[in-house]
Amino acid sequence: MSAPSVEKGIRFIREQIDAPVASFFSACVHCGLCAEACLFYTQTQDPRYTPIHKVALMRRVWESEFTLWGRIKSALGLTKPITEADFTEWETLVYDGCSLCGRCSLVCPVGNDISGMIRKVREGFAAAGHAPEGLIGATTRAIEIGSPMGVRLPALQAQIRHIQESTGLEISLDRPGVEYMALLSSMEIMNFPEYLEAIARILRQAGKSWTISSKAFEATNSGIQIGASDLARVLVQRIVDAAEELGVKMVISPECGHGYTAIRWDGPNLIGRPYKFKVKHILELLDEFREQGLIQTQGLEEARLSFHDPCQIARKGGVVRQPRALLGLVAANFVEMSDAGAMNWCCGGGGGVSANERADALRLTAFKQKKAQLDALKVDTLVTACANCRITLEEGLEANDMNIPVIGLTEMIAEHLVETDRIEEKSA
Amino acid sequence: MSPINNDWQFKHALDDMDGYHQRQVAALFVRNVLDLNPDPRVLKALEVASNYDSDPDEMNSTIKSIMQAVLESHARCGAACKWSDQAGYYVARAAAACLTPRSFTLGKDPAWQAALSCRMARTSATLDCLDCEPVTESLKQHKILSDYLESLKGTEP
Structure with a gap:
């Protein structure tokens, strides 16, 4: 080169x-x-x-x-x-x-x-x-290690062990012939292990077989963000190869906005052919489970809460109805933000901005838009479905002295599942 | 009470505790991983969590400061991971769990949340370390909780 x-x-x-x-x-x-x-x-x-x-x-x-x-x-x-x-x-x-x-x-x-x-x-x-330096580093690590943050397989295995031991859930690697292959973002592996536990709980209740590929567990695609289609293609191809080798019917994109855009929309164009499997965002899948009666929830969150639509999922992906239907299962006091759905305002951290340290001050200035939306709503809790949005929102809220917790929707659904005691099952 | 030997007994014992005792025992779990995060805000959070008569203003300012510690220590999107630093993040998260209102955590038990984060902290610390001993934090937590429950005998009606 x-x-x-x-x-x-x-x-x-x-x-x-x-x-x-x-x-x-x-x-x-x-x-x-x-x-x-x-x-x-x-x-x-x-x-x-x-x-x-x-x-x-x-x-x-x-x-x-x-x-x-x-x-x-x-x-x-x-x-x-x-x-x-x-x-x-x-x-x-x-x-x-x-x-x-x-x-x-x-x-x-x-x-x-x-x-x-x-x-x-x-x-x-x-x-x-x-x-930006941050994006160059992330892209280099994505190509060389398989993760923009340098997360290696032993780290994922350690997290899987940790979840299995503390919950009794089974999470398999490289299980061929299962229905779903789940992807994760490095942000979830490093900062939000509750996501992996949540999907394990939900898929177990739905009675679905699933696995994670040891060769391609990473959803994020720094090649897209930095603007290097040749590298983006390599990253997509890894996922495609792994999914086809395992023979899965569907790849589940995690709570990662641009990871969804990369694998769902850009991917087939990048590799020049259609996939032999379907790709869905986790919220699309959860809503299908809801419609099919495969997940049962109990109890309602009483907090006044709203949903931040991740741009790549709502505006670019059209996943607008599904999170609201899911929130309908578990939230008693959901309120809609102004400009919600396809017109929602970005958190300010997408497209590689949050990986670019130089942009921090500008990102926090841009957050004033989200602050204004939230000030008008006066919510107790903010729910979203993208790990990067979540961190960006948390940082913006903290910088503006706003005491609002930010929670992933998948985790929220998992916390309301009607399920038998997992640890009890394991001990028995 | 017989000693706690597995997570089933562990979680059920925690479930039976009220909020104050949950915070106290959560703070004990965090003290066992303090070597992984020397941030004074963590120590302060544990002090406040352990104090039955904490002043509400002090409680609020401590929650704010430990939440800042959590945010400052998380892995940045796209940044190269350093698992030793990530261990510090999980310790801060565990300390925050000792104080965070349940409405902020989907109603999860603070002590169980703290226990999980402490285990993640110990696991994270070993990921960059070839010579580290296998993680046994859960076993240590079982002992901490057994000892704590034993210490309560005779002190409460």
Whole structure:
């Protein structure tokens, strides 16, 4: 692989310009609606964070190389070339000031997928060597170790042992012929072991067979976040190979927003063929279990609570109805946030922003939007379904002196299951 | 009372305890893994958890400060994992469990939550360590709880 350079960056941006991108630039009516939809613009009022401005370098390449007028200007030497300084200037806009939440794409009156273009333009920045250090490290570890955080198999095995010993639940690795293969995010393995316990409890009650692959347990895909499709492809292929080797019918995407987008939507395009198995987010699966009467719950949370829709799951994945149906099983006082569902405001930490230390201050500024939503609701508890959202929300709440616990929905459902005493069973 | 020898007895003994005794015994579990996190906020949380007459203001400020300790010690998304640091996170989580209201934890028993986090802390500490002894934190917790229950004999009506 050749070293990063400005020339390589420009070439990679050029390669991303396809018919949809060309039509998006041609169709843009400069209305500014994308700015008003962007968390980073609305909370800073800095016009540089206007979403369409973030792809200005890509527009320059498109204009100069793919339009008649641009070609004439280029031939006359009237085109301003893209320089190292340009990449430096836009790097913070493209990575720090965009969580790839997709809100801009949703409001665009001419249907431009601006968020998709920012994802594409990151390919050029990564190739030019202008990606944040945190994302470079995460991507390197994902390729070399299999986890962006460097979580190795013995760590997962230790967590499985820990859960098995303390609960009596069985969690198998590499069991062929089962129905489901569950993925995990490193964040869940490291910070929230309760997620793994929760799915083990739920799948046991539903009577479903499942396993985790020792070769591909990681759901997150740093290749998508940094903008390196070749690496994203490698990470998807590992999961596909493992799922096909085990012969599972379905891969369960965990409470990880972009992990879901990567394996559910980007994956088949990256590897160039359809999967031989289905992919569902854990909330989609749990709601199917609910509809089929496979999970029985008891008791209701009395706290006034709301649900934070992770962008990748709700806006990009369309999983909006399911979490509300699940909350209906266990919550007595659910209240909806303003702009809930597909139009929900991002927590500010998606798209690699939370992995980018340089963006911390900006992320906390952007959190003011979520703070305003929560201030209006006055909830006791916030529920979500993405480990990264959860940490970002916890940090934002703490920074704003807001005493609201953040809980994963899968864990909440598991805590309300009607089940026999697990430890009693084990001891017996 | 016969000694506690397994998690079934352990959990049922915890279930039978009131909130104050749960907090006290949870603090004892955390003290057994304190070597993994020297943060003074952890110690302060244990002191407050063990004190029957803790002032509500002091309780609130201690909860706030231990929650900060939890957030400061968690693994950052995408950051290289250091399991020795992660052990500290689980100790902070265990200390927070001693004080966190049940409404914040889906009604889970604080002592059981603290026990699990302490076990995770000890497990985490061994993951980067080739020479470490196998983890036996659960057995130690059974003994701690047995001794605690024994110590209560004759002290309560």
